Amino acid sequence: MAESESKQERIHAVIRALPAGSVCSYSAVAAKAGLPGCARLVARVLSQSDTPDLPWHRVLRASGQIAFPKDSPMFIEQSQRLRAEGIRVEAGRVKMPKRGLDLDALLWAPD
Template sequence: MIRQIPYGQVLGYGEVAARAGLPGRARLVARLLGMNDDPALPWHRVLRSDGRIAMAEGSAGWHEQSQRLRAEGVVVENGRVRRPRPARDLDAAVWGPG
């Protein structure tokens, strides 16, 4: 699922889990990414649900993820990517906020 995240886009850990058929398993996704040793896996495209980088601010991994995202044209401000809120239901998706 992580390989399918398009260049220049991001998903939350929970979104990745849900799309992989494992709803509610965001921590499992985080654990798997933490154990990843495949340099080709675009791990940097996965963020916390609020758009923040999950690593400790200022750490080497935090800086690397920020740099990789920026290189793909993603706007990162203070370790956070602003994303539109997903619609909670079909009516909200079609008609917007009520």
């Protein structure tokens, strides 16, 4: 990523690149954005974002759990968006890709 890009722009670029029907952890987004160890920064950037086309719903805790409080409006919205993309959500949790999976392989794998 270009040196001049802000951290927010780098995080947004990684999230925009996540294909429909896939999920990623906050920490994996941070690492791909060149910000290893900055999962909380990813969460903060997402919480402050008002970018309507950003697929924020594809970013979850490393455990696969939705970060919003259960039954909150955002929890419900995230669950609905994930299900609309064919992602199975059970008890507020999604099965995450196996650890060690190359994010580039996930993002750019042929269909």
